[in-house]
Amino acid sequence: MKSPLLTLPGAVPAEGVDEGVAAHYGDLFREQRALADGTGFVDLSHRGVVTVSGPERLGWLHLLLTQHVQELPPHQATEALILSANGHIEHALYLVDDGETTWAHVEPGTQEALVAYLESMKFFYRVEVADRTEDIVVLHLPAGSITEAPAGVAVRETPYGRDLFLPRDGLEEYARTAGPAAGLLAYEALRVEQHRPRLGFETDHRTIPHELGWIGSAVHLQKGCYRGQETVxxxxxxxxxxxxxxxxxxxxxxVHLPVPGTELRLADDSPDGRKIGFITTSVRHHELGPVALALVKRNVPVDAPLLAGDTAAAQETVVEP
Structure with a gap:
């Protein structure tokens, strides 16, 4: 669905999976600096929203997710994955429970498959699963923001900011009080700076949680069985x-950023040298300049200079080899 905030001055629509919200509002670096300073907001109304209610919701979700949510306290944010039987990542959920309902936002377009899977696993449990994407949107306030959330809405409070689950018909009115708008490009630049992986960007059909550093933040190693646990x-x-x-x-x-999928090779290799990885997300950061996240083979030396296509690249370790 197309966001009503695309009518704001300077709004340029995002493309691809993020279609429906603004990529930027005319000044990418100003928008990044505002978010870094704790002001403004990001329209994430294109993301899927799924809820689970019922008295057995947390115990039931605990059986399906990689995260320990059996006793998740109200209003405590967490992340979780759903894996295939072989341990490959299928869904990433950004969760909070308000004491009556568990709220999750997920990648655009993945909510239908997620709801179908959850419905198939209900059996005799007293839970209700709902796709709320049509009537609930996600709006992000950066860390340090003093903007108050409307009364009665679910809020995910994280070190990176707050995700608000707002009624879709109240998005425009709330946005008028939330400060300057920042687009997806500014949000993505800070995500890359923070080394946070994103489903469908840093993942492919064979990605396992260990490769992306999701162990700990989205995978609990001391909980009971779930699909894919054997691989983990x-x-x-x-x-x-x-x-x-x-x-x-x-x-x-x-001049140009290497696009996602650009092959990486060791800088001292010949031009047709061995592929050792690929770019997953590339952005322009207001302080760091052009930066990217990438997947490389585990045994690539951590200090080895790389080439992304024809662009020189220096590594920082995210996941230890």
Whole structure:
């Protein structure tokens, strides 16, 4: 659905999976600086919203998710994954429980498949699953924001800011009180700076949680069984993930950013040298310049200079090899 905030002055629509909200409002770096300073907001109304209610919701979700949510306190934010039987990441959920309902926002377009899976696992449990994307939107306030959330809405309070679950018909009115709007490009630049992976960007059909540093933040290693747990336990205790997430500083003299999927190779290799990874997200940061997240093979030396296509890149370790 197209956000009503696309009518704000300077709004330029995002493309691809983020279609429906603004990529920016005319000044990318000003918008980034505002978010970094704790002012403004980001329209995330294109994301999917799913709720689970009923007296057994937390115990039931605990059986399905990688995170320990059996006794999740009200208003405490958490993240969780749903894995395939082989341990590959299928869904990423950003959760909060308000004492009566568990709220989750998910990647745009994934909510229908998520709801279908959850419905298939209800069995005799007293839970109700609902796709609330049509009537509830997500709006992000940056860390340090003093803007108050409307009374009665669910709020995810995280170190990176607050995610508000607002009625869709109240989005325009609330936005008028929330400060300057910042687009998805500003939000993504800060996400990359914070080394936070995103489903469908840093993941592919064979990604496991260890590769992206989701162990701990989205995967609890001391909880009971869930689908894909065998792979998580085996890699944690006996093996090593085949790939690892890295943060890249890109050559700032290049006019164009290397696009997601751009192949990485060692800088001292020949032009047709061995592929050792690929760019997953690339952005322009207001302080760091052009930077990116990438997946590389685990055994790539952590200090090795790389080439992203023809662009020089220096690594920062996110996931230890």
């Amino acid at each position: 336990a085996r890699v944690q205790n006996l093996g090593k993930p085949p790939r690892r997430l890295v943060f890249l500083h890109l050559d700032g003299s290049e």
